[in-house]
Amino acid sequence: MISSETKKTFRLDGKEIPFREGQTVFDAAMAAGVYIPHLCHNPDFEPHSSCRLCTVIVNGRPFASCTQPAVAGQDVKSDTPELNEMRRTLTEMLFAEGNHYCPACEKSGNCRLQATAYALGLQDNQFPQFFPRREVDSSHPDIIFDRDRCILCGLCLRISRDVDKKSVFAMTDRGIGTTIVVDSPSGLLADSKVARTDEAVQHCPVGALMMKGEAYMVPIGRRRYDLRPINEDSVAEFQAREEALHG
Amino acid sequence: MAKKRKIATCSLAGCFGCHMSLLDIDERIIALLDLAEFDRSPINDIKEIRGMVDIGLIEGGVCNVENVHLLHHFREHCRVLVSVGECAITGGIPSMRNSLSLKACLEESYIRGVGVENAHIPDDPELPLLLDKVRPLHEVVHIDYRVPGCPPSADALWHVLSALVAGRDPHLPPALLKYD
Numbered sequence: 133m134i135s136s137e138t139k140k141t142f143r144l145d146g147k148e149i150p151f152r153e154g155q156t157v158f159d160a161a162m163a164a165g166v167y168i169p170h171l172c173h174n175p176d177f178e179p180h181s182s183c184r185l186c187t188v189i190v191n192g193r194p195f196a197s198c199t200q201p202a203v204a205g206q207d208v209k210s211d212t213p214e215l216n217e218m219r220r221t222l223t224e225m226l227f228a229e230g231n232h233y234c235p236a237c238e239k240s241g242n243c244r245l246q247a248t249a250y251a252l253g254l255q256d257n258q259f260p261q262f263f264p265r266r267e268v269d270s271s272h273p274d275i276i277f278d279r280d281r282c283i284l285c286g287l288c289l290r291i292s293r294d295v296d297k298k299s300v301f302a303m304t305d306r307g308i309g310t311t312i313v314v315d316s317p318s319g320l321l322a323d324s325k326v327a328r329t330d331e332a333v334q335h336c337p338v339g340a341l342m343m344k345g346e347a348y349m350v351p352i353g354r355r356r357y358d359l360r361p362i363n364e365d366s367v368a369e370f371q372a373r374e375e376a377l378h379g
Numbered sequence: 380m381a382k383k384r385k386i387a388t389c390s391l392a393g394c395f396g397c398h399m400s401l402l403d404i405d406e407r408i409i410a411l412l413d414l415a416e417f418d419r420s421p422i423n424d425i426k427e428i429r430g431m432v433d434i435g436l437i438e439g440g441v442c443n444v445e446n447v448h449l450l451h452h453f454r455e456h457c458r459v460l461v462s463v464g465e466c467a468i469t470g471g472i473p474s475m476r477n478s479l480s481l482k483a484c485l486e487e488s489y490i491r492g493v494g495v496e497n498a499h500i501p502d503d504p505e506l507p508l509l510l511d512k513v514r515p516l517h518e519v520v521h522i523d524y525r526v527p528g529c530p531p532s533a534d535a536l537w538h539v540l541s542a543l544v545a546g547r548d549p550h551l552p553p554a555l556l557k558y559d
Contacts, residue, residue: 227469234558235465235529236472250556255525257468260518263477352559361553
C-alpha cells in the first residue's frame with residue numbers, strides 16, 4: 133500500500149510529480165524522469181546551488197531546484213524558452229571565463245560542461261574570451277590540476293571535506309578572482325594529503341582535476357556522453373540510485 | 380529559376396580542416412551548386428569578393444593584421460557571416476599561445492627552439508604582423524551564426540549551408556552539435 137506521504141505531488145511543466153517528504157524539487161523531478169540541467173550538483177553529495185543552471189520557477193519565483201524543498205501543490209516551471217535561454221547564457225559565460233579547448237582536452241566526451249552545453253543546444257559564443265592564465269599544478273605523481281578549466285562548482289571542496297575528511301581544497305578571493313587553493317605548506321598537490329583514491333578527485337565535472345596515466349584509454353567517440361546524451365544519462369543514473377537506496 | 384546565392388569562404392588562423400570538411404559533403408556539392416555559386420574561396424582560388432555575397436564562411440581565428448583586414452573585407456561584403464569551427468568561434472588551438480607572451484612564443488620557435496640555425500626572429504616586411512593574442516571572430520566583427528566542431532562534420536556544414544541557402548535558421552540538431 134502506498135503511504136499518504138508518497139502520494140504528495142507538485143506540478144512540473146504541467147505534469148504531476150510525486151515526492152517523498154524532504155526531497156528537493158530537483159530530486160523528485162529526476163526520479164520521475166524529468167531532466168533538469170545542472171553542473172555544480174551531484175546527487176551523491178550535499179547540494180551547493182552555485183551554478184544556477186537548475187533554476188526553476190516555483191510559484192512565480194526563481195529558485196535553485198537542487199536546494200528547493202518539494203511542497204505539495206507547488207507549480208514549478210523548468211523547460212521554458214526563458215529558463216533554457218538563461219541556462220545557455222550561463223553555460224556560455226562558463227566557457228568564456230576559462231580555457232575550454234574541447235578539441236585538445238582529454239575530458240572531451242566525459243565532460244559535463246560540454247555535454248550540458250550539447251543538451252542545451254548551445255551553438256553560440258557571444259562573449260569576449262577571458263583567456264585566463266591560472267596556475268597549473270602537475271606536482272602530484274597521480275593527479276594534475278588545471279585551474280584554467282575549473283568552473284568553481286565546489287564539488288572537490290565538498291567531497292574532500294565531507295567524504296574524504298581531508299579538506300584538501302578551498303576557495304580563495306572573491307568574484308571573478310575566485311580560485312581553488314590546496315591545503316599544503318607549498319600550496320601544491322604533491323605536498324597535500326590528497327591521494328589518487330580520494331573521492332574528491334573522481335567527480336570533477338570538467339577537465340580541471342584529472343588522473344595521470346589514463347589519457348585516451350577510451351577513444352574519443354566512445355566516451356560516456358558520446359554514447360548517451362547527458363539528459364538521458366543523468367536521469368538513468370539518478371533513477372538507478374533511487375532504486376538502490378529506496379527500492 | 381531562383382537567383383543563385385553567392386557563397387564566399389576563407390581561412391584565417393586555421394588549418395583548412397574546416398574547408399576539407401566542406402569538401403566532404405561529397406556529391407551534395409552538386410546539389411549545392413544548383414542553388415548557389417562560390418565567389419572568393421580557396422576552393423576556386425578567387426582572391427577578392429566581387430560585389431556583395433549572401434553567405435560568408437570563415438574558418439580560423441584572428442592572429443595577425445592580414446587576418447583583421449580580410450575579416451573586415453568579408454564583413455563588408457557578406458550579408459550573413461558565419462564562424463566555422465572552434466578556432467573561428469573561440470580562438471581554438473592557435474589561441475593556446477595566449478597564455479604566453481608573443482615574445483616568448485617567437486623566441487621559443489626561432490631563437491631557443493631545438494635545431495634552430497641562424498637564430499633570429501623573422502622580420503621580412505612581407506610577413507603580416509602578429510597580434511599579441513589570437514582572437515575569435517566575434518571579438519572583431521559582428522558574426523551572425525556559428526558552426527562548432529573541430530572540424531564541423533560535413534553533415535553539420537551541409538545542414539547549415541542548405542538552411543542558409545533556403546533562408547532558414549541554421550540551428551543544428553543535437554546529433555550534429557559537437558565542439559571537438
